[in-house]
Amino acid sequence: MAGNSQKPASNHQPNPHNSFDDNQQKIKTYKKKVARSFILAFTTLIAIIAICIAWFVANNRVSGTNSSVSAQSSIPFELASMGVRQEAEEKALSGSLSAGTSEQYEKYIDAETGTEVPLTAMFYIGTNSLAWHLNGQETLAPGASGDLVFYLIPKVDGLKTADVILDLAGYAKTDGSSNAEQIKDTQLQSLIKGHILIFKNLDDEKGYSNWIGKYNKSEYTFSNSFTVKAPEKSGFQKGVPYKVTLHWIWPRYFRNYIYNLRSTEEDLFAGTLEGNETYQAINNFVNAQASVSMDNYNYLFAKDNNFKIDGSIGVNMSDAVLDSCSKYYNKADEYIGKTAEYVYVQIVVR
Structure with a gap:
């Protein structure tokens, strides 16, 4: 039988020392949860960055037999996206990227699960210099997150894999320039790659998982890449769109890389961290x-x-x-916000 959970009233005055200790503990807990020394002092600076997305795809697929290497004559994949074109991309590049060829499809296949999804929709398709269409207009700032969705359309039979490489770079308009140009600042470009993380999976149980970032400690290099495997044993079906979904996030606080209170503190992770391969990879990178x-x-x-x-x-x-x-994570956010106007995401599929 459960007892009464209410505590009896007390006529004693609170012990001031206990109150002090309680406050100290609350402060310590708060620091653990927030841990941001500048408390969004420069959010308005960073909020001007727009995510303007361009992509490119290799025009052929290389195959090798022993020491000989030849290029197949057919283009292996076309790329496609759905939704609206990014206004910031049109403004910053004066619409120089291609909108792609409009074509209606009646279905697509989820590349992760192999599930066939009936859908009547317009796709924007091409092989080079395509503007990325998304569900809405995207902007970047610390704490922002979203999805990057694209479709692979095989042009030949029997393809089993597609290697995907993503690159992020900061752009800005120089004096007298009508179009944005990539900023020649290695420090900026490095920080953008480490502050905007991209994952293959996101759920309530683990949070973000399957990070596509790869850091080479000995060479100080960082890249985003992964392989899409055909869900069918026979390979991708020719002429059918395969949907690929990625999840990006710019962590608001440094603590978000480390802890697992995703539901309340915007951390990357949820649940237990022990045995979590993605957590270990992120933690190795951070250290x-x-x-x-x-x-x-x-x-x-x-x-x-x-x-x-x-x-x-x-x-x-x-x-x-x-x-x-x-402190130094926040300084990096501030540096990005003061230096870059746009962030472009380039995708190469081969």
Whole structure:
């Protein structure tokens, strides 16, 4: 039988020392949850960045036999998207990208599950310099997230895989220029790649998973890539769109890379972290950035002469380590916001 959960009233005054201790604990807990030293001081700067998306696809597929290599004559894939063209892309590039050929399809196949989905819709199709159509107009800022959806349309029979490479780059309009150009700033381009993360999966149980980011610690290089495998044993069906969905996020706080309170604190992860391969990959990446001494090859932190992160980064890190990481992560956000006007996502399929 359950007892009464209400506590009896007390006539005693609260102990001021206990109250102080309680407040200290609340402050400590708050720091763990928020840990952002600049508290959105520069959000308005970063909010001007628009995600303007272009893509490209290789015109042939290379096959090899022993030492000989030849290019197949047929284009292996066309790319397609649905929805609206990004206004910022048209404005920044004066509509120089192709809208693609409009064509109506009656179905598509989910590339992840192999499920055939009936759908009567207009697709924008092509093989090079295509503007990416999305569900709505997208903008980027810390805390923003969304989906990148595209379709692979096989042009030949028997293809079993498609290798996908994504690249993110910061652009801005220079004085007297009508179109945006890629900014020649290695530090900026590196930070954009590390602050905008792309995953193959997202659910309530684990949060984000299957990160497509790949960091080479010995060479200080970072790339986004993955392979789409045909859901059918015989390979992709020629002429049928295969839907590929990716999930992107720009974490609002540094803590979002580390903890697992996705539902309340916007963290990347949910549930247990033990055995989570994506968490381990992200954590390895983050710790590697803390030891990189060259600004142009740091994908997470914008440092100064006093830069120092003394200790490992993880769920049990000290408040001092968390504060230092948050400080330099925020400086990086600020640097991106002050330097870039647009972020372009380029996709290559081969």
